[in-house]
Amino acid sequence: xxxxxxxxxxxxxxxxxxxxxxxxxxxxxxxxxxxxxxxxxxxxxxxxxxxxxxxxxxxxxxxxxxxxxxxxxxxxxxxxxxxxxxxxxxxxxxxxxxxxxxxxxxxxxxxxxxxxxxxxxxxxxxxxxxxxxxxxxxxxxxxxxxxxxxxxxxxxxxxxxxxxxxxxxxxxxxxxxxxxxxxxxxxxxxxxxxxxxxxxxxxxxxxxxxxxxxxxxxxxxxxxxxxxxxxxxxxxxxxxxxxxxxxxxxxxxxxxxxxxxxxxxxxxxxxxxxxxxxxxxxxxxxxxxxxxxxxxxxxx
Amino acid sequence: xxxxxxxxxxxxxxxxxxxxxxxxxxxxxxxxxxxxxxxxxxxxxxxxxxxxxxxxxxxxxxxxxxxxxxxxxxxxxxxxxxxxxxxxxxxxxxxxxxxxxxxxxxxxxxxxxxxxxxxxxxxxxxxxxxxxxxxxxxxxxxxxxxxxxxxxxxxxxxxxxxxxxxxxxxxxxxxxxxxxxxxxxxxxxxxxxxxxxxxxxxxxxxxxxxxxxxxxxxxxxxxxxxxxxxxxxxxxxxxxxxxxxxxxxxxxxxxxxxxxxxxxxxxxxxxxxxxxxxxxxxxxxxxxxxxxxxxxxxxx
Numbered sequence: 001x002x003x004x005x006x007x008x009x010x011x012x013x014x015x016x017x018x019x020x021x022x023x024x025x026x027x028x029x030x031x032x033x034x035x036x037x038x039x040x041x042x043x044x045x046x047x048x049x050x051x052x053x054x055x056x057x058x059x060x061x062x063x064x065x066x067x068x069x070x071x072x073x074x075x076x077x078x079x080x081x082x083x084x085x086x087x088x089x090x091x092x093x094x095x096x097x098x099x100x101x102x103x104x105x106x107x108x109x110x111x112x113x114x115x116x117x118x119x120x121x122x123x124x125x126x127x128x129x130x131x132x133x134x135x136x137x138x139x140x141x142x143x144x145x146x147x148x149x150x151x152x153x154x155x156x157x158x159x160x161x162x163x164x165x166x167x168x169x170x171x172x173x174x175x176x177x178x179x180x181x182x183x184x185x186x187x188x189x190x191x192x193x194x195x196x197x198x199x200x201x202x203x204x205x206x207x208x209x210x211x212x213x214x215x216x217x218x219x220x221x222x223x224x225x226x227x228x229x230x231x232x233x234x235x236x237x238x239x240x241x242x243x244x245x246x247x248x249x250x251x252x253x254x255x256x257x258x259x260x261x262x263x264x265x266x267x268x269x270x271x272x273x274x275x276x277x278x279x280x281x282x283x284x285x286x287x288x289x290x291x292x293x294x295x296x297x298x299x300x
Numbered sequence: 301x302x303x304x305x306x307x308x309x310x311x312x313x314x315x316x317x318x319x320x321x322x323x324x325x326x327x328x329x330x331x332x333x334x335x336x337x338x339x340x341x342x343x344x345x346x347x348x349x350x351x352x353x354x355x356x357x358x359x360x361x362x363x364x365x366x367x368x369x370x371x372x373x374x375x376x377x378x379x380x381x382x383x384x385x386x387x388x389x390x391x392x393x394x395x396x397x398x399x400x401x402x403x404x405x406x407x408x409x410x411x412x413x414x415x416x417x418x419x420x421x422x423x424x425x426x427x428x429x430x431x432x433x434x435x436x437x438x439x440x441x442x443x444x445x446x447x448x449x450x451x452x453x454x455x456x457x458x459x460x461x462x463x464x465x466x467x468x469x470x471x472x473x474x475x476x477x478x479x480x481x482x483x484x485x486x487x488x489x490x491x492x493x494x495x496x497x498x499x500x501x502x503x504x505x506x507x508x509x510x511x512x513x514x515x516x517x518x519x520x521x522x523x524x525x526x527x528x529x530x531x532x533x534x535x536x537x538x539x540x541x542x543x544x545x546x547x548x549x550x551x552x553x554x555x556x557x558x559x560x561x562x563x564x565x566x567x568x569x570x571x572x573x574x575x576x577x578x579x580x581x582x583x584x585x586x587x588x589x590x591x592x593x594x595x596x597x598x599x600x
Contacts, residue, residue, distance in 0.1 A: 098513050099468050140440030142585040168399050168493045179578045192516075193468045193493050193587045197572055200579040213398050213520040216492075220513040272497055278479045279500040285442040285585070287493045 030274035031265055035292050038261035044152050045296065046254045050075075051243035052082070052206070053252070056093060056104075057236045060214035062189075063252060064171055064206050067153060069132070070164050071124030071205040074173055077117050077184040078205065079242065084114045086185065087240035093218065094234055097226025099193060102215040103174055104237055105186030113185060120180045124173065124203030126161040134162070135263060139270065139283035143196045147286040149266070152256035153207075154286050156199060164204040167194040167287035171206035191216040194287035209254050209293055253296040262291055330574035331565055335592050338561035344452050345596065346554045350375075351543035352382070352506070353552070356393060356404075357536045360514035362489075363552060364471055364506050367453060369432070370464050371424030371505040374473055377417050377484040378505065379542065384414045386485065387540035393518065394534055397526025399493060402515040403474055404537055405486030413485060420480040424473065424503030426461040434462070435563060439570065439583035443496045447586040449566070452556035453507075454586050456499060464504035467494040467587035471506035491516040494587035509554050509593055553596040562591055 029037070052064040068075040081087060090111040095103035113119075131150035134157065141147045145156035147165065156165045164170060170190045175182025182203060189208055208215075223229035243251045257265065268274075270284035329337070352364040368375040381387060390411040395403035413419075431450035434457065441447045445456035447465065456465045464470060470490045475482025482503060489508055508515075523529035543551045557565060568574075570584035 098516060139442050139444070142439050142441060142583045144439070144582040177576055191492075193585070195588065197569065197577070197581045197584060197588070199581065201572075201577050216398060217517050217519055219517055269497070272501075276477055277497070277501050281497045281499065282444040283442045284497060285493070288495065288497070 028268050028271060028273045030272075031269050033274075034261060034265040034268055035257065038257060038265075042257060042259040042261035043255040043294065043296070044258045046152070046209070046256060048244040048246075048251050048253075049079075049242060050206075051209070051252065051254065052078070053239070053241045053243060053246075054087075054237060055239040056214065057238055060211070060235070062211040062214055063209040063254070065209050065254070066171075066206040067164060067204070069151065070127060070153070071121075071173075071203050073118050073121035074124040074182075074184045074203050074205045077121060078187075080114060080116045081183075081185055082240050082242055084116075086111070086114060087237050091185070091237040091240075092234040093215075093228065093237070095188070095225060095227050096191075096215075096218045096221050098220045100191065100195060100226065101172070101188040102191055102218060103186065103188035104235075105174055107231070107234060113183060117183050117185070119183060121183065121203070122180050124205055125179075126163040126200050128161055130157055130159070131155045131162045137266060137284075137286065137289070141286065143199065145199075149258070149262055149289075149291060152258050152262075152291050154290055156286070161200075163200050165194065165286055166190055166196050166198045166202075166204065167207075167290055168192065169208040169212055169290065170194075170204050171208065172198070173203040173205055175202060189215050194285075196287075207290075210252075210295075255294050255296045257292040265292065328568050328571060328573045330572075331569050333574075334561060334565040334568055335557065338557060338565075342557060342559040342561035343555040343594065343596070344558045346452070346509070346556060348544040348546075348551050348553075349379075349542060350506075351509070351552065351554065352378070353539070353541045353543060353546075354387075354537060355539040356514065357538055360511070360535070362511040362514055363509040363554070365509050365554070366471075366506040367464060367504070369451065370427060370453070370462075371421075371473075371503050373418050373421035374424040374482075374484045374503050374505045377421060378487075380414060380416045381483075381485055382540050382542055384416075386411070386414060387537050391485075391537040391540075392534040393515075393528065393537070395488070395525060395527050396491075396515075396518045396521050398520045400491065400495060400526065401472075401488040402491055402518060403486065403488035404535075405474060407531070407534060413483060417483050417485070419483060421483065421503070422480050424505055425479075426463040426500050428461055430457055430459070431455045431462045437566060437584075437586065437589070441586065443499065445499075449558070449562055449589075449591060452558050452562075452591050454590055456586070461500075463500050465494065465586055466490055466496050466498045466502075466504065467590055468492065469508040469512055469590065470494075470504050471508065472498070473503040473505055475502060489515050494585075496587075507590075510552075510595075555594050555596045557592040565592065 050066045090106040093104045134150040136148040173182040174186035271280040350366045390406040393404045434450040436448040473482040474486035571580040
């Protein structure tokens with residue numbers, strides 16, 4: 001290490017590398033092999049009450065998972081908006097910004113919000129303490145947090161509070177300048193390199209499970225901030241349902257990798273020694289360690 | 301910090317935060333204000349010999365910058381392929397993988413390569429020592445490198461060697477399983493969260509200056525690895541020229557932010573204290589600190 005500007009940091013990086021190396025022996029499996037070998041107990045079912053099914057015009061179907069443990073009031077708001085039928089009445093995709101976000105909401109910003117909605121929920125930005133079942137990764141984080149996994153989610157903590165990180169596919173709540181605005185009626189999905197500077201500044205409330213390509217491959221908006229400024233560019237949200245409200249046989253069922261299998265997978269992702277890789281990195285970004293997902297068999 | 305699993309790392313993160321904090325006082329400008337205030341001396345012209353103009357079918361124009369300092373033989377190969385007219389004769393977009401890459405090359409893999417091309421260039425994966433003019437960032441890197449900027453590029457080093465990091469918009473060289481294959485005839489651009497585990501495993505040779513939305517918003521390939529397996533899906537590369545080969549008045553001119561202005565910009569990006577931000581991060585990922593670009597006036 002020959003960078004006198006940051007000697008303390010260079011020592012830290014050496015320490016981090018020393019921590020990371022034992023995670024993957026020379027004959028390590030590939031990440032895909034770890035997933036294939038995971039026992040059923042390491043595949044955690046995602047509750048149907050947390051699965052949000054959106055259909056945008058043009059048969060663009062996107063399946064999301066809500067995160068009530070990280071953003072309880074925002075998620076309650078979103079469920080109430082779904083129950084009310086508010087989204088298909090009012091929401092359209094209004095913004096597609098390159099390497100940033102796809103956002104939908106009420107372009108008029110005038111549609112009445114149902115009375116059940118909490119106007120300024122404060123608990124979706126961060127939660128106190130460590131997340132339940134947190135497993136920290138042994139690598140540093142450019143944003144100064146300790147990052148890892150908890151309950152099938154990526155998570156970040158400073159020891160005092162914890163929060164979801166802004167990674168590709170994460171679902172966030174558009175807000176105005178005041179920090180506690182944003183009900184959940186205006187939502188966005190991250191596309192592109194994770195804008196982690198938004199962590200704790202904007203509430204995150206879930207993630208995409210399936211169909212992100214229906215958002216990420218949309219034409220970029222040409223107005224400032226990627227806005228679709230002409231009404232004909234906008235893409236209506238034609239349907240929003242919770243999986244739990246469907247007949248059981250029609251509910252999509254997803255599982256997320258957790259436990260030892262997830263930790264092993266993260267270790268081999270960070271230390272690729274399978275074919276093609278000649279230089280194991282010795283670390284990995286939390287946004288490249290989003291917990292693997294799979295469809296589970298339908299109920300019979 | 302209450303994470304006994306990684307106490308050394310927690311101490312490091314605290315140290316990193318302590319380093320980072322002074323970079324942005326409470327009344328810091330926004331990143332955009334730093335860019336607007338940068339003196340002309342901090343805008344470095346990009347050489348016309350390094351600017352590659354690609355046009356894909358459908359008027360999809362993408363402007364790239366080649367990086368001869370980081371990948372001299374690969375860049376020489378690409379220039380020779382341009383001079384030969386090889387790309388429009390043979391290359392098509394053959395792969396668009398979600399949150400990963402857009403790749404173009406010869407789908408037949410049988411087109412003859414001009415004799416001037418070096419078949420197995422070895423110098424584009426990493427270069428010895430530190431990059432010239434390297435300015436390290438004071439924040440840690442999940443991949444165990446010291447990251448920063450050099451000559452208007454993002455750069456990473458371990459003190460022994462240096463390399464370009466796999467960030468969105470970076471231009472890489474497709475290769476076969478053998479580590480020194482890949483001439484530059486098959487190229488890809490990163491779309492999505494930077495796949496930094498590819499650093500040093502694949503040669504990076506440049507970056508997109510303008511028009512990445514013509515690549516990142518393409519329909520995702522539905523075959524394995526996002527391949528366009530049906531020939532009619534593929535998008536021909538109809539023109540490939542170097543700016544230096546155009547009449548001066550037709551050469552696009554770009555400048556990249558360098559020097560003190562770039563360092564100040566990185567500091568305020570990592571410590572947003574302008575409106576909307578309530579929680580400065582105290583750090584930032586190198587892939588969210590790609591040096592700002594602008595068009596310069598055309599020659600008269």
